[in-house]
Amino acid sequence: MLSIIAEAAAAGEAVAKAGLVVLGAGLGIGLIGMKAAESTGRNPASFGKVLVISILLSALVEGVAFVAIFMG
Secondary structure: OOOHHHHHHHHHHHHHHHHHHHHHHHHHHHHHHHHHHHHHOOOOOOOOHHHHHHHHHHHHHHHHHHHHHOOO
8 A cells, every 4th residue: 555655656746847847848938939029029130030940949848848748
């Protein structure tokens, strides 16, 4: 019985860590979008370059979140 409780606690700990990573990734993607919109507002001619960079960075941040979820 105690081993089942210990395993559940360990699994809950991994879920909590993954949840924090996903929360951090969401905040990071939000900051990327905010700064991309801000820089496009300051210099509308750089729209294409900023869009490409922000999409690449968002994909990398999301990839880190997926790794954290699947690796535990």
